[in-house]
């Protein structure tokens with residue numbers, strides 16, 4: 130069970146780029162990072178508008194002088210201070226991640242970056258190299274992977290509870306953008322603009338989440354894939370608001386991924402079903418405290434978070450903040466990840482590479498694979514859904 134006891138002498142001095150007033154995801158970062166007292170927000174370049182950044186930062190309780198007009202100024206000025214920032218989270222639109230992340234690593238900061246982390250795998254690989262050279266850690270905000278029942282599924286697959294994995298069904302298919310809402314919604318407008326969003330819309334925005342859950346739960350690697358993508362709202366072309374991907378995994382398993390923003394009537398529908406030779410597992414992010422476990426020939430079981438029959442000693446399974454039966458959710462999953470990011474940053478600072486290697490968290494490799502998924506899907510879709518090798 131988590132509690133707020135102190136782990137470090139002082140919390141990690143932390144800043145944000147982006148995530149300003151009115152942003153979709155800024156609060157989630159601040160809430161999660163500061164939940165266990167391991168990070169303390171001391172500075173920010175929260176907004177493209179410097180006056181709004183300062184006003185917002187002061188309203189969060191920051192010193193106005195540490196609310197910066199842009200990230201370059203923040204990294205430069207904070208480096209001059211004895212109590213300067215040690216880590217930064219990047220929650221800006223996609224096109225800026227690469228340059229901000231690179232600048233942060235070069236300023237010797239640990240980074241938490243939003244997904245998709247870059248536009249190309251080359252850029253993401255470059256970030257990995259710089260991080261390794263500077264002994265810095267990159268966490269990538271695949272926020273659903275901190276749920277204890279996701280970690281329970283991973284452990285069950287690894288222990289062979291399902292038998293041999295045969296089929297994986299992934300989907301993240303909401304209905305919020307079934308009409309041209311971007312005309313009045315700047316947060317959606319940039320998502321359907323290739324120069325800001327990158328080579329994909331729904332594949333990168335939400336498909337990467339479901340795909341990462343598959344990576345976490347099964348550990349399988351894609352061998353080749355075929356992707357069909359389209360926009361039902363024509364003005365979004367060339368980006369897609371709907372995509373279907375077929376995958377063959379190394380070792381013989383097969384899978385599908387459905388990413389959509391036009392699944393009218395649906396809230397999230399982020400579900401993953403793993404079918405093995407003996408049994409299947411299904412997890413749904415709208416009911417994250419439960420994991421459905423179906424053994425062939427037996428009645429289905431609903432496993433519940435916080436219960437003694439789970440694999441409590443596996444990483445992340447016992448990451449409870451309240452006992453079973455109470456509903457934990459999205460914010461707890463994020464907080465679990467930020468907790469791990471903090472431990473990883475601290476291990477790197479102490480140059481304890483063994484401890485660092487022992488801490489499970491979505492890092493730069495997870496970021497690279499999300500970018501690769503987008504690249505390969507575009508490559509396939511551009512050739513009329515041809516099968517393309519994943520490597």
Ligand code: NAD
Nearest residue numbers: 147148149152153154175176177220221223243244270316
């Ligand atoms: P948004 O448009 O709602 O907010 C972006 C914020 O960044 C705004 O405050 C804006 O002023 C600021 N900003 C933009 N450019 C900036 C710059 N160069 N410097 C400083 N601030 C800048 O966007 P959002 O929906 O919050 O998405 C931000 C990122 O988070 C995207 O990469 C998105 O894919 C990701 N995201 C991730 C999740 C998740 O579950 N992990 C969920 C939503 C969004």
